[in-house]
Amino acid sequence: MPFGNTHNQLKMNYSAAQEYPDLSKHNNHMAKVLTEELYAQLREKATPSGFTLDDVIQTGIDNPGHPFIMTVGCVAGDEETYEVFKELLDPVIEDRHGGYKPSDKHKTDLNPDHLKGGDDLDPDYVLSSRVRTGRSIRGFCLPPHCSRGERRAVEDLAVEGLGSLDGDLKGKYYALKNMTDEEQQQLIDDHFLFDKPVSPLLLASGMARDWPDARGIWHNDNKTFLVWVNEEDHLRVISMQKGGNMKEVFNRFCTGLTKIESLFKDKGHEFMWNEHLGYVLTCPSNLGTGLRAGVHVKLPCVSKHEKFGEILKRLRLQKRGTGGVDTAAVGGVFDISNADRLGFSEVDLVQMVVDGVKLLVEMEKRLEKGQSIDDLMPAQK
């Protein structure tokens, strides 16, 4: 909630035991870490903007567990959350990001020339390629905590910045609350439109307050570069196109991001970033690169192979249905993307996807011909 939360002080009149949430039936990262002792230790604290422990964990209390995946169960309300509540968030981050320690450093690499290959994924199998990430503007509270005034200020900055993009990045902003019916239908048909979240995981954190005020979608005229404003993060940046030329997608992604960052710097603003956590976003699961690079790829044979799960694990990849997170695959077409976010650079992660998908397509072709894929089994990356 905006402008501080002195309500937190009233809770001090009750003991930690009286206030401690009942997490006995819960299964998320927050519930695994937050003991009553830790709750007692952290409950008096607040970030300078007033985000408190209960604000951080409310979504994890209200959503005991997800059927398919282990959810994080906590969110940040501002950049300082990760510092003030590090005793809770460091172990959550370590658990979520494969053992990433509080002392580890994260490498950022947005130089697309460092990517090897990636322009030759077989378009008979790879239907589309996409890279997304998020960015937060330093000095503003994050979606769970921001006031309407702050959210509008973020929108103004984003629109101003994006308005200066030119060349193949030149585009237009569509505010969610001002869209005409035609514009709305077009954005739906292009699979660009995002709508008010319905997932209780997101709603419980408070990020959907005041919808659709100060939310919107910007995209370039070519429809290959897209920015969401004030959805789960300040900005979500997406580069995508049909076919398998991931190199081109990543090129545009890096160029666009770098340009946007310098446009913001010209106006005296920067992105939230530090050398330990990389880019700082609302959900701890998106720290580091915040990057998900993925393809929609036809793998009807490989997906039925008994070792499919093991192959993905070794390649550090993750499968989803083509409807996005929490959906099932339709017709043997899978969304394959990197499983990691933190502890690897952007180039590292896209390289893993490029190399991994290439291997999977090769395996698919073998299995189509009835041949074995045993010699193709990868080692653990």
Next chain:
Amino acid sequence: MWLACSHTGTASSFHTSPVSCLLECVLQDLLHCDYRATVDLQTTRMASTFSRVLTGRRTAMLLASLGTGALATGYLMSDINYAGAIERRKLYPPSADFPDLRKHNNCMATNLTPAIYSRLRDKVTPNNWTLDQCIQTGVDNPGHPFIKTVGMVAGDEESYEIFADIFDPVIKERHNGYDPRSMKHHTDLDSSKITHGQFDERYVLSSRVRTGRSIRGLSLPPACSRAERREVEHVAVQALAGLKGDLAGRYYRLGEMTDLEQQRLIDEHFLFDKPVSPLLTSSGMARDWPDARGIWHNFDKTFLIWINEEDHTRVISMEKGGNMKRVFERFCRGLKEVEKLIHERGWEFMWNEHLGYILTCPSNLGTGLRAGVHVKIPNLSKDPRLSKILDNLRLQKRGTGGVDTAAVGDTFDISNLDRIGRSEVELVQLVIDGVNYLIECEKRLEKGQDIKVPPPISQFRK
């Protein structure tokens, strides 16, 4: 110890602690009423509430009531630096934060002006509840297809005072002209005054009376902390355990019931579940579900209490058939017994002479009472005059699934339209007389006779 009080700018040597010095300052302000930084006081209405606060449990509440604007408290709150919050507030004046309500259609949106918002945004109740928190549900839910929703909730009893500039017009609009500033609400739970309270059971299938009650001194569901909510549960359940005779019963905590218990409660239409309506979830009342929520009912299954759903308690008396008088008699008796039992432990219900019983949603102020029947009116339901008849009788129809449902077959849920400005006895009598009239109409139509639209009943008591 010597203490320089940055609040009054004087040094004092006789205070024994920063706490008592601050208490002294706050008391001065409460009495002089000219300190406007965070809490505006209207002594005539607030004095009794605040005196209860002063003699109440927690003096720390007073510290908190100085709110974020008072730097004087900075050095007392150990770990917390609210300077950031204060600066942020200056960066974003109320005009930057005023919600966009142009497409909205609820009572809050039609009454909230930028001027009112600007006056109230930086105020806090003694429980540190803000205007933004009161109105969040109305901002997030522009309009309901069937009914004009209220669009705001209270976080505590004091919300109705501190934010009176917006609550009063909303109350007036929702309750068809009831003006809390000038009018008084009369409470009457003497069921012996009811006449003709037995309906023809060929038409009336069931009878029910419900209301809500809030425990004074504890925050309401949108605002309460987990510990406060658990305290509400404890106070209520402890009192209910003292009920005897036909009111004796048992408590079922939502998070702990067995599958068998759950199924039985569903079959009996007693079980309430986590709200899905965004109107409710946006207000924050569903946080920490199902912690400290539960259902209590008597062994006869005619008296039922919901704990910590939309209100601290919802009290329901019901039975099959048409004996509304008996339903209301049990209702009144049960409520009075519970009140006596909580008094014994030093608690009381939230109530005042302008707003009656204080509940979370302004629509439930006054009596909070909905007395209704499920009644079969196949002929009358097809008559185009039904709406007018109901209007004039100050009745409302719903489907038998409750609010927002359509009627199934020819059975309707008929209940009182009003909540405030008439007492409980008056409202129940109004339902009894009205439903009897509807049954008369139905009987006449059955025989092919004509019916008359009755003259309109006055809304508020004279």
